[in-house]
Amino acid sequence: MRGHTIGIRHCAPVVPRLYNFDGNGGTDPSLDPTYAAYLKTIYPSVPDPATVLGMDPNSTLSFDSHYYDIVEQHEGLFESDAALLNNTESALLVDQFKNLQVFLANFEISVKKMSEIQSGDAGEIRKNCRVINPN
Numbered sequence: 001m002r003g004h005t006i007g008i009r010h011c012a013p014v015v016p017r018l019y020n021f022d023g024n025g026g027t028d029p030s031l032d033p034t035y036a037a038y039l040k041t042i043y044p045s046v047p048d049p050a051t052v053l054g055m056d057p058n059s060t061l062s063f064d065s066h067y068y069d070i071v072e073q074h075e076g077l078f079e080s081d082a083a084l085l086n087n088t089e090s091a092l093l094v095d096q097f098k099n100l101q102v103f104l105a106n107f108e109i110s111v112k113k114m115s116e117i118q119s120g121d122a123g124e125i126r127k128n129c130r131v132i133n134p135n
Contacts (some may be wrong), residue, residue, distance in 0.1 A: 005065070006062065008060065011053070013078065014053075015044075018043060018045075065098055068097045
C-alpha cells in the first residue's frame with residue numbers, strides 16, 4: 001500500500017490540487033488548509049519543472065512509516081494519498097501502518113509477492129509503471 005515514504009515529486013501533478021481542483025479554481029478540500037497554503041508557497045500556479053518536494057516531507061530520505069502519519073493529517077501530496085482515507089479498510093491500514101514494525105513486516109510480504117509476479121501470458125512487468133508496455 002503506497003511507496004511514497006521516500007523520494008521527491010515534481011510540482012506538475014500537485015498544482016491542480018492546489019489551484020484548480022475539479023475545475024472550480026479552488027483547492028482540493030481533502031488537503032489540510034494550512035498544508036495547502038504551505039504548498040502554495042512552494043508550488044506556483046504555473047508549474048516549474050525544477051520545483052520538487054519530498055513525498056514525505058519530514059523524512060524524504062528515510063524509509064519509515066511517517067508517510068502514514070501525514071496521510072492521516074490530510075497532508076499527502078497526491079489525490080491517491082487522500083483516497084486512502086475514503087475507504088474504511090484502507091483507512092484502517094493507514095492507521096496500522098503508522099507503527100513502524102507493522103509497516104516493515106507488511107512491506108516485506110509485499111516485496112515477496114511482487115517477486116513472484118509472472119511475465120509473458122501470466123502477467124507483464126512494465127518498463128514504465130504508469131504505462132502498459134507497447135505490443
